[in-house]
Amino acid sequence: xxxxxxxxxxxxxxxxxxxxxxxxxxxxxxxxxxxxxxxxxxxxxxxxxxxxxxxxxxxxxxxxxxxxxxxxxxxxxxxxxxxxxxxxxxxxxxxxxxxxxxxxxxxxxxxxxxxxxxxxxxxxxxxxxxxxxxxxxxxxxxxxxxxxxxxxxxxxxxxxxxxxxxxxxxxxxxxxxxxxxxxxxxxxxxxxxxxxxxxxxxxxxxxxxxxxxxxxxxxxxxxxxxxxxxxxxxxxxxxxxxxxxxxxxxxxxxxxxxxxxxxxxxxxxxxxxxxxxxxxxxxxxxxxxxxxxxxxxxxxxxxxxxxxxxxxxxxxxxxxxxxxxxxxxxxxxxxxxxxxxxxxxxxxxxxxxxxxxxxxxxxxxxxxxxxxxxxxxxxxxxxxxxxxxxxxxxxxxxxxxxxxxxxxxxxxxxxxxxxxxxxxxxxxxxxxxxxxxxxxxxxxxxxxxxxxxxxxxxxxxxxxxx
Numbered sequence: 001x002x003x004x005x006x007x008x009x010x011x012x013x014x015x016x017x018x019x020x021x022x023x024x025x026x027x028x029x030x031x032x033x034x035x036x037x038x039x040x041x042x043x044x045x046x047x048x049x050x051x052x053x054x055x056x057x058x059x060x061x062x063x064x065x066x067x068x069x070x071x072x073x074x075x076x077x078x079x080x081x082x083x084x085x086x087x088x089x090x091x092x093x094x095x096x097x098x099x100x101x102x103x104x105x106x107x108x109x110x111x112x113x114x115x116x117x118x119x120x121x122x123x124x125x126x127x128x129x130x131x132x133x134x135x136x137x138x139x140x141x142x143x144x145x146x147x148x149x150x151x152x153x154x155x156x157x158x159x160x161x162x163x164x165x166x167x168x169x170x171x172x173x174x175x176x177x178x179x180x181x182x183x184x185x186x187x188x189x190x191x192x193x194x195x196x197x198x199x200x201x202x203x204x205x206x207x208x209x210x211x212x213x214x215x216x217x218x219x220x221x222x223x224x225x226x227x228x229x230x231x232x233x234x235x236x237x238x239x240x241x242x243x244x245x246x247x248x249x250x251x252x253x254x255x256x257x258x259x260x261x262x263x264x265x266x267x268x269x270x271x272x273x274x275x276x277x278x279x280x281x282x283x284x285x286x287x288x289x290x291x292x293x294x295x296x297x298x299x300x301x302x303x304x305x306x307x308x309x310x311x312x313x314x315x316x317x318x319x320x321x322x323x324x325x326x327x328x329x330x331x332x333x334x335x336x337x338x339x340x341x342x343x344x345x346x347x348x349x350x351x352x353x354x355x356x357x358x359x360x361x362x363x364x365x366x367x368x369x370x371x372x373x374x375x376x377x378x379x380x381x382x383x384x385x386x387x388x389x390x391x392x393x394x395x396x397x398x399x400x401x402x403x404x405x406x407x408x409x410x411x412x413x414x415x416x417x418x419x420x421x422x423x424x425x426x427x428x429x430x431x432x433x434x435x436x437x438x439x440x441x442x443x444x445x446x447x448x449x450x451x452x453x454x455x456x457x458x459x460x461x462x463x464x465x466x
Contacts, residue, residue, distance in 0.1 A: 144463065
C-alpha cells in the first residue's frame with residue numbers, strides 16, 4: 001500500500017507530554033534531587049540544541065554528545081575507551097543482572113556477546129515470528145472477551161504479552177499468567193526502588209564500596225530469579241523430550257578452553273535477555289497505544305494501511321515489509337520515548353571527542369531523549385508525526401542521530417527481534433481494536449531504568465469493524 005507524500009508535520013499533529021524545560025538551570029544539588037525521581041526532568045532548553053557539552057558534577061566530568069558526528073566518535077571510534085557502562089547503570093542493575101552482557105565490558109563482554117548475540121540475531125527472527133503471532137492472537141482473544149468499553153491497563157497487558165513472547169521464543173516454553181505476573185511485577189517493583197543516582201561514584205569514592213540494598217530491592221530480584229531458575233531447570237527435561245530451545249545455546253555454550261558457562265553466568269544472561277526482550281518492547285507498545293489514542297489522524301492512516309494489507313487476517317513475518325506506516329508509528333514512538341533514554345559510559349582510559357580531552361573516569365553520555373528532540377536534527381521535534389519516517393524528503397539525521405537501540409559495537413543484539421515484535425503486535429491488535437485513554441488520566445513520561453508512561457496506563461477497549 002503506497003503512502004502519498006505530504007508535509008512532514010501537519011499543523012494538527014499531537015504534541016505529547018514532556019517535563020518542563022528550564023531556561024536557567026537550578027543548582028546541582030537540586031538537579032540531583034530531581035534526577036532521583038525522574039531523569040528526564042533535569043534537562044534544560046539549551047541541552048536539546050547543543051553538539052557537545054561538558055560540566056563538572058561533584059568530582060566527575062560529565063560530557064554530553066548530542067549530534068551524530070560526536071555520537072559516532074564516542075560510541076564507535078572510541079569504543080575501546082568508552083565501552084564501560086556508567087557506575088550508576090552498573091550498580092543499579094548488578095543485583096538483577098550480575099555481570100550480564102548489558103552491564104559487563106572488556107573480555108567478559110566480548111566473550112558473552114559471542115554466546116548471546118546468535119541467540120537473538122536478526123537471522124532467527126523469521127523463525128520466531130509464528131510464535132510471536134500466536135501469542136499476540138491470544139491477547140486479541142483475551143481483549144475481545146472483555147467486551148466493548150472494558151477498562152484495561154495497556155502497560156501491564158503489553159508487559160505480559162512481551163514476557164510471554166520472549167519466554168516462548170527464547171526459552172522454549174509457555175511462561176503462563178502466574179509466572180508472567182511475577183516477572184512483570186518484579187521489574188516494576190525493582191525500578192520503583194532502585195537508586196537513580198550513584199552518589200558514591202559521583203563523589204569519587206572507591207568502586208568497591210558496597211551499595212546498600214534493602215528488602216525492597218531483594219524481594220523483586222528473588223521473584224524474577226525464581227522464575228529464571230525454574231526455566232533453566234526445565235531445559236534438561238525439554239531436551240530429553242526432544243524439544244528444542246534457543247536458550248540451549250547458553251547452557252551448551254563453551255568458551256575457548258572448552259568450559260561451560262557457570263550457573264550464575266547462565267542466569268545473568270537469561271536475565272539480560274528477559275529484561276531487554278520484554279521491558280523495552282512493552283514500554284514502546286504502551287506508548288504507541290497512548291499516542292494513537294491522542295492522534296485520530298495517525299490512527300486513521302494506520303487503520304487504512306492495516307485494512308488494505310491484512311484485511312482482517314493474522315499478519316505474518318512476510319507482511320512486515322508491506323506495513324511501512326505501521327513501522328513508522330513504532331519508529332516515531334521510539335524517537336519520542338526511547339526505552340532507554342540515557343546511554344552513559346565511563347572512560348576507562350583518556351581519549352578525545354571532537355577536539356575535547358576526555359580524562360579517565362569521565363562520564364560520556366549519549367542521550368536519545370535529547371538528540372531525538374534536537375531541533376537542529378528534526379522538524380517539529382516534539383510532535384508525533386510518523387510521516388517523517390516514510391517521507392523520503394523529511395528532515396532526519398543519519399543513523400548516529402537516531403539511536404533507540406544504542407549504536408556502535410554495543411548496539412542492542414535484539415534490535416530486529418524487538419522491532420519485528422512491535423510491528424506484528426501493533427498490526428494485529430490495532431486492526432481489531434481502538435484504545436481510548438481513560439478520562440481523567442494524566443500520562444507523564446517517567447525515566448528510571450527505562451522510560452515508562454507512569455506505573456500504569458488505564459485505557460478502554462473498543463472493537464473495530466473493517
